Amino acid sequence: MSRRDRERGAGTILALGLVLVVLVVCGAAVLVSQGLAAAARSARVADLAALAAADAERGLVPGGTCPRAIAVARLNGAALVSCEVESPGRIVRVIVTIPAPAGLGVAEGRARAGSPP
Template sequence: MKTLRPNSQHERGAGTVLALALVAVVIALLLGLLLLAEAGVMASRAASAADLAALAAADAARGLSSGEPCSVAAEVAGKQDAKITSCTVTGGDVVDVETELAHPFQWGVATGRARAGPPP
């Protein structure tokens, strides 16, 4: 008995299309992971800039270095490519600093917050 094979001519090249679709999905996932990694790096850089700026401002507030605390913080943050969004000196020696770091290829900004003061 002869079995009839369905005409598979219309399915030619379907594997190529599926392989290309799979490659496109993998590339999209890798780009998403790359964006997440970049956001993590930017958040870390913003936090580091805030830490350094707060420490420098606390030294200035205690008289260990020259300058006004918030201007010293702005200068240190600027060297880290960040800008100060908030700088508050409380209790004479304690400095709260908030920084913002914008990336030209990323949506939004990364923020960092730090507090520094004299040792206990």
């Protein structure tokens, strides 16, 4: 058996290995990008809920502070975990969570909003 016959098919194995590596890297990149998108979305929802709650706390819109934050979080597909008035009539802090795709758990967003100092 010549050396040429022994190495026959080695290129195919190398090509399949390279394809496997590329697929694994692409899969990991998709998971990371989905996690980052979920984190950005949760931060955005937290900002919206905090702003709405701060408006209610300052009396700019009717309704309660935390009920307003709950409503805004629900409308954006999130769950309000915490809502607290840091400074009565001025500043509100909220924490929201949204489900992250692909079984990554949940993404948490935190925000603080209120009147200027």
